[in-house]
Amino acid sequence: MATELELKLMVHPNFLKLACDFLDNFCQQSADTNNSRQPTLALMNAYFDTEDALLMQTGIAMRIRSFGSRFIQTVKTRGSSRIGMHARGEWEWEVENDQLDLTLLKEVPLPDVLKDMSWCKNLIEVYRTDFQRQVWNIELSNTQIEVVCDNGLVTSPYGKDTICELELELKSGEETGLYDFALQLAEHIPLQVSVVSKAQKGVRLKYGKIEFPEKPKSIENSLELASYWYEVWLVYWEAMHFMQDEALLQPLSHSMERLQACLPIDLQKRLMELDAEIKQVTLGDSPDLLERLAGEKSIGLAMLTIGQWLNAQAF
Numbered sequence: 001m002a003t004e005l006e007l008k009l010m011v012h013p014n015f016l017k018l019a020c021d022f023l024d025n026f027c028q029q030s031a032d033t034n035n036s037r038q039p040t041l042a043l044m045n046a047y048f049d050t051e052d053a054l055l056m057q058t059g060i061a062m063r064i065r066s067f068g069s070r071f072i073q074t075v076k077t078r079g080s081s082r083i084g085m086h087a088r089g090e091w092e093w094e095v096e097n098d099q100l101d102l103t104l105l106k107e108v109p110l111p112d113v114l115k116d117m118s119w120c121k122n123l124i125e126v127y128r129t130d131f132q133r134q135v136w137n138i139e140l141s142n143t144q145i146e147v148v149c150d151n152g153l154v155t156s157p158y159g160k161d162t163i164c165e166l167e168l169e170l171k172s173g174e175e176t177g178l179y180d181f182a183l184q185l186a187e188h189i190p191l192q193v194s195v196v197s198k199a200q201k202g203v204r205l206k207y208g209k210i211e212f213p214e215k216p217k218s219i220e221n222s223l224e225l226a227s228y229w230y231e232v233w234l235v236y237w238e239a240m241h242f243m244q245d246e247a248l249l250q251p252l253s254h255s256m257e258r259l260q261a262c263l264p265i266d267l268q269k270r271l272m273e274l275d276a277e278i279k280q281v282t283l284g285d286s287p288d289l290l291e292r293l294a295g296e297k298s299i300g301l302a303m304l305t306i307g308q309w310l311n312a313q314a315f
Contacts, residue, residue: 004090005082006169007178008194009185010238012294013151013164019189020149023136034144038135041067043152045129047202048100050122058111061199064098071095075108076199083227083314084193084234084307085178127156127202131163143177145170154198158205161242163198166191175315179308186300193303195234210239223313226262229255230310234303241290249282259306267306274302 011019027035047063049055055062059078064071077089093104102120131152138145146169154161166185168178185191196204200211213231216224233255240248253275260271278299281292293299 002090002092004076004086004088004169005175005178006086006167007084007182008086008197009166009168009182009191009300010194010241010294011149011164011166011189011191012291013162014291015190015295016149016151016164019166019185019191020134022185022188023134023138023147023149026138027136032139034137034139036137038137041133041135043067043129043131043133045198046098046125047127047129047199048123049126050119051124053126053203053206054114054119056199056203058113060110060114061197062100063199064095064100066098071098073101073104075105077108083310084195084230084303085175085311086195086197127154127205129154129163129198129202138181140177140181141173143170143173143175143180145177145181147181150198154201154205156202156205161201161205163201165194176308176312179304179311183301183304183308186297186304190295190297191300192237192294193234193300193307194238195231196238204242210235222262223310226259227310227314229259229262230306233259237299237303241294244290246282246289249278253278263306263309267309270302270305274298 024037027037043065044067045063045065047061049062061076063074065074066072071094073093073095075091091104091108093101095101095104100123102117105117129152131150134149136147138147148167148169150163150165150167152163154163168182170178196211204210212235213228216228219225233252236248236252236255240246240252256271256275260268260275263271277296278293281296282289286292
């Protein structure tokens with residue numbers, strides 16, 4: 001079992017090539033031979049669950065990934081919240097074909113409701129994620145990061161969704177290095193922090209629900225409140241683009257106001273200025289408003305700066 005810690009970044013399709021070019025140039029201009037582009041992969045992934053979504057409800061994602069002639073069976077758990085980052089338990093096995101080997105699950109600490117394994121006979125393929133993955137190995141201040149650029153689709157009987165994102169996965173070193181490198185990217189490329197996994201995108205196609213973080217138990221803890229409103233902000237941002245619904249700008253702005261009240265003065269000022277910038281972009285009747293917002297570098301820079309501060313306080 002490995003613990004996967006990654007920072008996921010939304011990128012509008014218009015800026016995907018810009019992101020890849022930046023990463024190529026970063027590696028080419030680096031004197032460190034550990035910075036390098038790796039072979040591009042075509043990944044085809046089938047996700048499995050019961051008809052009543054028992055695995056999803058217990059925080060489990062199970063898939064078979066195929067690339068070339070290889071097949072990898074993976075189980076991921078919901079893991080712990082890391083304020084804008086994804087931290088999950090992950091088990092992987094190479095298998096002979098595209099059929100699940102359920103005997104391997106004995107290595108996974110399953111929730112009590114799954115331990116009798118009776119649900120296994122009801123498994124079906126519920127959605128797919130098929131995408132091209134470009135890969136770079138990056139070393140920054142003794143932190144080793146795998147950066148991937150994924151471009152493709154999530155498909156299910158209930159519809160489809162796009163995959164257009166960067167993922168920064170910590171391989172070794174300090175996790176603050178993920179934010180340090182993400183901020184370098186954000187200086188050159190419009191991007192935003194995402195808390196929605198590919199598996200969550202697949203589930204969302206069926207249920208049409210936007211997942212919000214759990215509300216803090218105590219409103220007296222300002223850090224918990226800040227973390228909550230930060231992730232609500234991220235969820236509204238992603239949902240607005242998924243649903244192509246500009247009406248979500250209002251709750252987006254509200255979440256920024258609530259977050260602002262929980263931050264130190266310098267970050268309060270930054271968020272207030274960002275809210276004013278967003279409102280300025282939305283003035284007038286623009287058919288490409290969401291695309292224009294996705295092109296604002298200041299949004300991603302603020303998300304990353306605040307996320308880095310919150311993680312520094314919490315951990």
